[in-house]
Amino acid sequence: MGWKRLAAVAMVSGLALLTVPSTASAVGVKGIGHNASGLQPNATPGSEWHGSYIWQDKQVWCVQYALPAPDSGVGYREGDELLTKAGKKLEAGIAANISYLLLRYSTTKSPEEAAALAHLLHSWTSVPDGAVRLDTTDPKFLAYDAPFYAARLPQPVMDAVARLKADAETNRGPWTLSATAPKEPLIIGSESTWTLALVKANDKGVTNAPINFTLTDATLADGKTSGTATTGADGQPATVKVIATGPKPSIAAVADSPADRPVVHFPIQTDNMQRMVTTGGEKKLNAAANGQAKTAPGAVKITKIDSETKKAIPGVALRVTAKDQTKAAKKQDDTDLVGTDGKPLVLQTGPDGTVEVPDLRTPQEICLVEVAAPKGYEEFFDPKAPPSSCGTLAAGQTLALELVNKPNKPVVPSTIPAGADGQTPVATASFDMQLRPGLMLAVGGLVLLGAALAGFLVWRRQ
Template identity: 85%
Template sequence: MGWKRLAAVAAVSGLALLTAPATATAVGVKGIGHNASGLQPNATAGSEWHGSYVWQEKHVWCVQYALPAPDSTVGYQEGAELLTKAGKSLTPDVAANISYLLLRYSTTKSPDEAAALAHLLHSWTSVPDGAVRLDTTDPKYLAYDEAFYAARLPKQVMDTAARMKADAEANRGPWKLSATAPKEPLIIGTESTWTAALVKANGQGVPKASISFTLTDAKLADGSTSGKATTGADGAPAAVKVVPTGPKPSIAVTADSPADRPVVHQPIQTENMQRMVTTGGEKKLDAAANAQARTAPGAVRITKIDSETKKSIAGVALRVTAKDQTSPALKQDDSLLVGTDGKPLVLQTGADGTVEVPGLRTPQEICLVEAAAPKGYEEFFDPKAPPSACGTVAAGQTLALELVNKPNKPVVPSTIPAGTEGRTPVATASFDTQLRPGLMLAVGGLVLLGAALAGFLVWRRQ
């Protein structure tokens, strides 16, 4: 829709008209446009011209049909809102149409568009109304004969006027600008799509409109924090790819919009001269959107290991806690990581002796505390100071922890186990024997006495 012309509107349409007269060019110098092939009854000379005029080297657009064209030796000052020649307010639709056309076409280089714009301006502002008539000879009250000039302007001018009028009715203001942050949770450092919409009075989007934006706590992929986006050819919202760099990313957007009502510039030294119309300072619309962003979630993975065999231990119950080993850890959305009992979540190691906890808030110090001793490891388990492993979970990272369990002491048997396979079990034991001298003499005497007694009995028998 040629929105790049918006920036040039002020310079061309006379926002700097509040000046003293500059070096005169001439009275009523024609700019861009066409002459009609005839002059309506009672009109003054030059009224057949349809297009812009040159005032102090600027192209301007005039209302108050039939009055003399602007004189560069005459200064102009900004007035109030544009009224009809009869001094009445324009209807909202007509005012919006004029504001849009001035915003869209006031910098045109096309003679057809310039003539069509002048025709539309006069047909809306100098309609017959009360003292403003077609049959008067007073230029201050002479109405514009729309049908007369429509029949005498080139056909392409009238075709262009119809196109421009339809354009105005389809795209006129007031426009509304809005910005929208993504609905999904935002992750710092991860790109997301924000949108900016420019909507017309009929509720449809303005096509190919330029929207400027500035980012806070965020950037574009190339590192810049400002730029311009364009709405779609169908008026769809402009999309901006934003990478949050902090916890509170936001976008501020601005766009040009037609003024609700156009204003005029009036001659300072005389009333007997056409007024010059401008956009009235097209409105600057602004809007903003903000969101909350978090660091990327992290995870913790712990492995339970036998201190002697170095093998993993399955089925170990572990409680996931915060740094204090008592309160629950936090999930990515800042909710508490608890079980159905409302207490810190308890998980069990799998067959490979590991367990992983994903979706954790980062950065955060996490502890995994043994909730109960696994079978075969009860002897060294202290419920008042259970084994634990702690560490800090970083954004987008998995914290690897290891928790070692010491097995119970082996039990030494007091007897040797019985034999097998039909053999008679034999129990053995070892003794440590020490003989004292006195005891040895007593034993020797008893041996000698026994031998003598045995000899005596043999002698008696013989």
């Protein structure tokens, strides 16, 4: 459906209108269409014309009948609903058909479509009804003889009549406009897809329909905050790529729709007759959708190292907390980052001495607190003031923290120092004695030899 900017669409009441002087601003200047090959009995000359007129430099359609509105003493007012020639309400379906066709074909360039539209408008609004008859000579009550003209209009016009009528039945209003925000969480600075749907009375989408929109707390990729989206050729909703710039992005959409019923727009009173221009039955539809956007989530990565060797320390238990080192940190979905025990989550450093915590809300201050000293670092661990490291998370960034542990003092051999009383240091030793048979014989021989020598010396002395 090729939609263009809506021209003013008109229906004019009163046979006398065709006698209005042909000036650029007066009703009566023919536009495009076809003449029927004959004029129905009692009709005013000129009524064989089926097509548009030019009024105030715009293409309009004229329903040629005299209407007492609904009697000669009461005139239409701005915005009044269009009635039949007999002064009765149009059936809902016919009213919706008229509104749609005047909206859809107001800018047609086809003489056949213009003539077909005029024929349908006459057929629906000036049918025989009560005083409105085919056999009257009073032009105010002369009905439109649809079969008569159908037999006298060119076949291409009647083909267009069938096509336009089917189009109206399929696409007439009321239409509904809806806007939908994405279901997934919205991230400030990231693109998301919003949808705008225009649906007909039969619950099918309107094809190729433009929908204007305005964004708040959001922009398009080019930085603009407004634009036009078009529904698909199959009636699928239009999509808009939106970048949230604040916490409450929203879209407001506006679309033209055929009204439920056409209404009078510009009545002209002349004696007991009227010429009136009515709207094309269009109305504005409005829809809006809102979302909640957050800054991009952040992550924190902590490295646990030895203060002297600068090597990584694996297997260190660390508690993830908020700034106060007591409450739990917040995840991106605003829930607390806790373990199965409901307390702030505790993690352990891996083989490389690091541990990373993703999907954290930003901005917020995060602290990692050591739960217990790793083996070899107990001496300098104070459970009342455990080592910790804190920092502020930025949107979409990873906060790198470092936590240092001082190793225990090494254990080395020591001596007992001299005391204040001047005592000499005492060293102790231990011995391990083992007696072997060969060694014992040698020692015994030496003892006997020594004894013999001693005896010999004593004998000599005597």
